[in-house]
Amino acid sequence: MRLAELSTETGVSVATLKYYLREGLLHAGRAMSRTQAEYDETHVDRVRLVRALSEVGGLSLATIEQVLEVITEPGTDRLHVLEVAQRTLARASRTVGSDEGASVRRVRAWIEQHGWEIDPQDPFIDDLARAWEACDHAALGLDEERMDRYADHVEGIAEVDVSTVPADPEAAVRHVVLGTLLVDPVLVALRRLAQQHVSRGLQGAAARGTGTATDDADGMVSS
Amino acid sequence: MRLAELSTETGVSVATLKYYLREGLLHAGRAMSRTQAEYDETHVDRVRLVRALSEVGGLSLATIEQVLEVITEPGTDRLHVLEVAQRTLARASRTVGSDEGASVRRVRAWIEQHGWEIDPQDPFIDDLARAWEACDHAALGLDEERMDRYADHVEGIAEVDVSTVPADPEAAVRHVVLGTLLVDPVLVALRRLAQQHVSRGLQGAAARGTGTATDDADGMVSS
Numbered sequence: 001m002r003l004a005e006l007s008t009e010t011g012v013s014v015a016t017l018k019y020y021l022r023e024g025l026l027h028a029g030r031a032m033s034r035t036q037a038e039y040d041e042t043h044v045d046r047v048r049l050v051r052a053l054s055e056v057g058g059l060s061l062a063t064i065e066q067v068l069e070v071i072t073e074p075g076t077d078r079l080h081v082l083e084v085a086q087r088t089l090a091r092a093s094r095t096v097g098s099d100e101g102a103s104v105r106r107v108r109a110w111i112e113q114h115g116w117e118i119d120p121q122d123p124f125i126d127d128l129a130r131a132w133e134a135c136d137h138a139a140l141g142l143d144e145e146r147m148d149r150y151a152d153h154v155e156g157i158a159e160v161d162v163s164t165v166p167a168d169p170e171a172a173v174r175h176v177v178l179g180t181l182l183v184d185p186v187l188v189a190l191r192r193l194a195q196q197h198v199s200r201g202l203q204g205a206a207a208r209g210t211g212t213a214t215d216d217a218d219g220m221v222s223s
Numbered sequence: 224m225r226l227a228e229l230s231t232e233t234g235v236s237v238a239t240l241k242y243y244l245r246e247g248l249l250h251a252g253r254a255m256s257r258t259q260a261e262y263d264e265t266h267v268d269r270v271r272l273v274r275a276l277s278e279v280g281g282l283s284l285a286t287i288e289q290v291l292e293v294i295t296e297p298g299t300d301r302l303h304v305l306e307v308a309q310r311t312l313a314r315a316s317r318t319v320g321s322d323e324g325a326s327v328r329r330v331r332a333w334i335e336q337h338g339w340e341i342d343p344q345d346p347f348i349d350d351l352a353r354a355w356e357a358c359d360h361a362a363l364g365l366d367e368e369r370m371d372r373y374a375d376h377v378e379g380i381a382e383v384d385v386s387t388v389p390a391d392p393e394a395a396v397r398h399v400v401l402g403t404l405l406v407d408p409v410l411v412a413l414r415r416l417a418q419q420h421v422s423r424g425l426q427g428a429a430a431r432g433t434g435t436a437t438d439d440a441d442g443m444v445s446s
Contacts, residue, residue, distance in 0.1 A: 137274075140398065155417045178361045182354070191377050192345075
């Protein structure tokens with residue numbers, strides 16, 4: 001297909017596609033003449049991936065370039081797949097300077113007490129410390145005990161993540177990096193929907209408890 | 224305290240604090256003279272909250288203004304707490320136009336099959352549809368069965384969320400809105416750490432399975 005067709009197929013403007021080509025986010029098409037090139041399904045896939053990482057994952061184009069580099073780099077050692085993937089993800093999330101203050105020490109102490117085996121230099125320890133501190137400042141009452149409860153459920157999510165990683169190393173890095181970045185928004189949306197479901201359940205139970213009739217099918221989604 | 228002290232206390236520049244005051248993100252201090260005002264702990268808390276929502280939650284200042292409006296609005300009905308909170312959150316997350324296409328229908332069908340009671344007009348159905356579609360485009364193999372497994376774990380997270388909402392309606396809206404926005408980054412960081420823990424456990428098990436000695440304490444965090 002021509003560039004205009006690639007644009008129609010992906011919903012991305014020709015100007016943006018040309019920008020992707022210049023920046024190396026999109027591989028060149030097969031040259032047909034001095035001014036025309038032919039694009040195929042690999043181009044459609046790549047454009048969709050760049051859009052997903054940018055719009056759903058919220059990554060900058062510079063970060064997307066780094067992510068693409070890692071996931072297309074051949075010959076990654078199977079054992080280091082997660083390491084490479086996490087390094088890329090850490091680079092993608094690093095926006096504020098890290099510190100080794102009390103909040104980081106609290107996270108390390110909590111991880112040890114919780115019994116997770118984590119590299120002490122893991123960059124996500126900083127992320128967790130910063131996020132936890134923000135919850136403290138908002139007085140959300142997020143203590144070690146509640147963190148334990150969250151962590152147990154998140155461990156279940158990570159087990160699903162890890163069990164679905166393909167055996168092929170190259171496919172695995174791609175899967176871990178993209179799966180981590182692109183499944184985050186899925187989990188965020190699921191959490192809001194689950195909050196609604198859980199809180200409706202509680203309201204229903206409360207109404208039944210006081211003898212009030214309640215129609216449980218009331219808010220059900222019908223397709 | 225004076226504005227300069229508020230700046231030292233919060234780590235936010237005087238210029239930014241003045242901007243917050245002008246934009247109504249920060250309530251005025253008690254006037255001491257024509258040019259000086261006195262600030263207290265409520266100002267420290269508010270500045271930290273704005274920073275958290277902006278830096279950790281990634282919200283724009285315009286969205287933060289809307290969030291602050293809702294959480295400081297008095298007299299919210301207890302039963303509508305979650306509704307008000309979710310409406311605010313939905314407004315905060317709405318960045319791309321929604322559509323009623325095949326991806327939204329798939330989410331509705333999945334929710335019904337999964338057995339969650341959700342308002343069919345819930346804006347997060349769109350979010351989930353978009354996020355799921357992005358995973359499809361990246362060929363992550365995220366099918367209904369894996370979505371069910373994620374959803375079960377996320378439901379556990381939502382149960383923790385809902386069980387920790389305070390009884391007072393005003394405090395409840397604040398808690399739900401801030402808890403949802405600020406705990407997201409906590410869960411994201413936990414997921415990456417849990418992936419590492421789970422995958423180390425699998426590597427350890429594999430090593431034990433082939434008779435290789437492995438020191439389980441190797442990567443343990445020490446505080």
